[in-house]
Amino acid sequence: MNSSKKLEAFERIVFYDGECGFCNKSVEIILRFRKKDFYFVALQSTLAKNYFIETGVQCKMDTLYFLSNNQLFERTKAVIHIGKSLKFPYSFLASILKCFPTRISDYCYDIIARNRKKILSNKCYLPTKKERHFFLY
Secondary structure, eight states: OOHHHHHTTOSEEEEEOTTOHHHHHHHHHHHHHBSSOOEEEETTSHHHHHHHHHHTOOOOTTOOEEEETTEEEEHHHHHHHHHHTBOTTHHHHHHHHTTSOHHHHHHHHHHHHHHHHHHSOSOOOOOOTTTGGGBOO
């Protein structure tokens, strides 16, 4: 089974840099404040690499991707769509972020992305036993 078909079974998938402390903290926040289930795939995984090859999307390690109902969002749009499915205050912050032009919010996103490994150290989030099934490989 190809990666695209395998991932179709999941409604909300976050592709993140598994070697980035900032990204891992974001995963932890999503798990803690989710209203709906999310699944996670590290960009370094074979599953992610195969998915991006099969879909023809150029994968960038400094980019957050969100696959929702077979539609792929990246950067700020991914953050907004993820935020909509989180509890307060993140759902509220997503609605505010949506008010900014994408060009401006993506510019700010890029600044954070370039500095993400300096913002938080490379600590990896260790999911609980109950959370482990949310991580796809």
